[in-house]
Amino acid sequence: MTVIQISNLRKTFTTKRKAAGLGGSVRSIFRPQHQVVEAVRGISFDLGEGGRLGLIGPNGAGKSTTIKILTGILFPTEGEASVLGYVPWKERRQLAYHIGTVFGQRPQLWYHLPAIDTFQLFGKIYELEDKDVKQRISFLAEAFEIEDLLETPVRKLSLGQRMRCEIAASLIHRPKLLLLDEPSIGLDVVAKQRIRDTIRRMNEMENVSVLLTSHDAGDLEALCKRVIIINHGQIVYQDRVSNLKRRYLTTKEVGVRYARPIPKDFTMPDVNILKVGKYGVKLGFDTRQIPADVVLARLAESGDLVDITISDPSLEEVIAKIYQEVEGAKEAQA
Amino acid sequence: MKKYWAIFKTQVVNSLAYPGEIIWRSMAILLFLWVFTFLWRVAFDTSAATTLSGLTLRDTLWYLMLAETIELSRPRFANTIAQSVKDGSIAYLLCKPYDFLLYQLSVNAGDTVFRLVLTFIFGGALIWGMVGAPPSPWGWPLTLIAFAAGWLINFCLTALIGLAAFVVEDVTPFTWIYQKLIFILGGMMIPLDFYPPWLQRISKALPFSYVMYGPARLFVSPDLERFTALLAGQLAWVAALGVLVSIAYRRGLRRLAINGG
Numbered sequence: 001m002t003v004i005q006i007s008n009l010r011k012t013f014t015t016k017r018k019a020a021g022l023g024g025s026v027r028s029i030f031r032p033q034h035q036v037v038e039a040v041r042g043i044s045f046d047l048g049e050g051g052r053l054g055l056i057g058p059n060g061a062g063k064s065t066t067i068k069i070l071t072g073i074l075f076p077t078e079g080e081a082s083v084l085g086y087v088p089w090k091e092r093r094q095l096a097y098h099i100g101t102v103f104g105q106r107p108q109l110w111y112h113l114p115a116i117d118t119f120q121l122f123g124k125i126y127e128l129e130d131k132d133v134k135q136r137i138s139f140l141a142e143a144f145e146i147e148d149l150l151e152t153p154v155r156k157l158s159l160g161q162r163m164r165c166e167i168a169a170s171l172i173h174r175p176k177l178l179l180l181d182e183p184s185i186g187l188d189v190v191a192k193q194r195i196r197d198t199i200r201r202m203n204e205m206e207n208v209s210v211l212l213t214s215h216d217a218g219d220l221e222a223l224c225k226r227v228i229i230i231n232h233g234q235i236v237y238q239d240r241v242s243n244l245k246r247r248y249l250t251t252k253e254v255g256v257r258y259a260r261p262i263p264k265d266f267t268m269p270d271v272n273i274l275k276v277g278k279y280g281v282k283l284g285f286d287t288r289q290i291p292a293d294v295v296l297a298r299l300a301e302s303g304d305l306v307d308i309t310i311s312d313p314s315l316e317e318v319i320a321k322i323y324q325e326v327e328g329a330k331e332a333q334a
Numbered sequence: 335m336k337k338y339w340a341i342f343k344t345q346v347v348n349s350l351a352y353p354g355e356i357i358w359r360s361m362a363i364l365l366f367l368w369v370f371t372f373l374w375r376v377a378f379d380t381s382a383a384t385t386l387s388g389l390t391l392r393d394t395l396w397y398l399m400l401a402e403t404i405e406l407s408r409p410r411f412a413n414t415i416a417q418s419v420k421d422g423s424i425a426y427l428l429c430k431p432y433d434f435l436l437y438q439l440s441v442n443a444g445d446t447v448f449r450l451v452l453t454f455i456f457g458g459a460l461i462w463g464m465v466g467a468p469p470s471p472w473g474w475p476l477t478l479i480a481f482a483a484g485w486l487i488n489f490c491l492t493a494l495i496g497l498a499a500f501v502v503e504d505v506t507p508f509t510w511i512y513q514k515l516i517f518i519l520g521g522m523m524i525p526l527d528f529y530p531p532w533l534q535r536i537s538k539a540l541p542f543s544y545v546m547y548g549p550a551r552l553f554v555s556p557d558l559e560r561f562t563a564l565l566a567g568q569l570a571w572v573a574a575l576g577v578l579v580s581i582a583y584r585r586g587l588r589r590l591a592i593n594g595g
């Protein structure tokens with residue numbers, strides 16, 4: 001079954017333009033100037049049952065607008081969409097019974113109340129039986145490891161704890177589709193990983209389809225089976241994450257610090273030395289040419305390691321790389 | 335309906351998150367009524383009459399007590415709605431299977447409960463001490479019904495102002511004007527009975543007096559005929575304004591452009 005199917009979706013906004021300063025403000029009263037912004041420009045994709053799709057792109061790419069159209073909040077300017085068989089903007093309330101939503105930057109839990117109060121309220125809003133809600137809460141509390149947090153006012157939880165409660169709340173009515181808009185924003189590495197694990201576990205346990213937006217490449221690597229990269233309202237790339245990893249997430253950057261000073265002419269075969277300091281070195285390498293464990297082993301042989309960090313290329317770098325290829329292909333065709 | 339009752343109850347609990355604040359805010363009524371008491375004492379003393387336009391000093395002050403209670407406990411969510419339209423947070427409330435307007439109604443009703451009760455207790459205690467016992471208690475349940483109907487009118491008018499944010503950028507001027515209309519034509523500063531007949535006719539026909547004057551006057555002079563006439567007028571306004579709000583909301587939603595999306 002197809003959970004989401006959208007074709008040629010477009011959304012344009014008209015925004016007011018105003019020149020700087022007082023003069024500009026006065027002029028805009030008498031002769032307002034409008035600017036048409038194309039937030040989404042002809043996007044088509046689909047998501048099957050139990051799928052995990054990541055919508056990735058920089059700020060302003062049109063990810064959140066797409067999610068908001070899919071929840072029925074926004075009317076598209078053009079195009080068609082079907083979510084669980086509903087046309088979202090025409091059947092928003094019926095659709096709402098079957099989807100769960102989490103917006104990383106907008107809490108849905110009541111801020112001053114313990115999370116359990118919001119859970120119970122959602123039970124009423126989704127018209128569930130009291131007994132059912134109770135069972136569901138204890139199941140989710142265990143799955144998300146939030147048993148001890150449920151009775152604390154939400155304002156006293158850490159961001160990571162709150163996010164776990166947010167996602168649990170969005171699953172109270174056993175939705176068939178979970179829409180997550182930037183679920184990991186602002187979280188530290190450990191909290192991010194925990195959120196990703198729980199989302200994946202719920203997907204595997206209950207077969208809930210997941211669509212998430214993010215501008216963190218780590219989210220898609222850890223969580224998604226398929227990825228769509230959008231920029232300026234258009235799809236620039238879509239493929240399985242495994243393919244994307246093989247093709248683009250092949251470079252790693254490693255920074256190490258040693259207990260004793262290292263030689264200024266520090267070298268190592270098959271890697272790119274990016275920076276050499278008194279105690280530390282930063283280098284980049286391609287995992288297809290040299291496996292990570294070999295690099296790490298060689299680094300360890302060079303002295304007593306005090307600290308080590310390994311990072312992926314930023315999403316911006318990945319997109320830039322994909323762009324280069326797309327543009328290159330166009331030129332080759334011409 | 336169950337879900338709206340649940341939302342209402344949750345908000346009642348939520349409004350108690352900072353009990354100190356709610357108590358202090360309710361005590362604001364003491365200051366206003368203290369000033370009113372002295373002003374009206376002077377007015378009655380100067381005219382040397384025991385009743386003015388059919389009201390005694392005691393009636394007038396109990397009237398003003400109730401009018402102030404209505405004013406201080408009525409929800410002011412026009413700016414909240416307007417803000418949520420402007421910054422796009424309205425979108426996040428729309429992801430749940432409920433009617434947005436009924437959701438707002440339940441939240442604001444829940445928010446009113448404790449403010450209403452506390453303001454009434456503080457204000458009532460002061461006026462009782464200053465001018466004597468309240469009017470006959472058999473009118474209280476009628477007043478409560480009239481208050482609820484007036485509350486709905488206020489809710490609709492405030493919602494209309496808030497929803498204007500779909501069209502205009504700033505609704506603060508409208509909330510300011512609305513408050514002044516409630517003050518003057520609604521009968522918050524002066525009972526409408528003291529106005530010249532032509533102004534009384536105008537203000538009694540407008541919805542503002544149904545929010546404030548109607549229930550407050552009924553409280554002072556409870557009478558079944560007055561109550562039925564008042565309630566009929568209130569329900570007519572609720573129906574008319576309810577239709578308007580729902581049209582404005584549906585129209586507005588089509589224009590919704592989420593900022594920061």
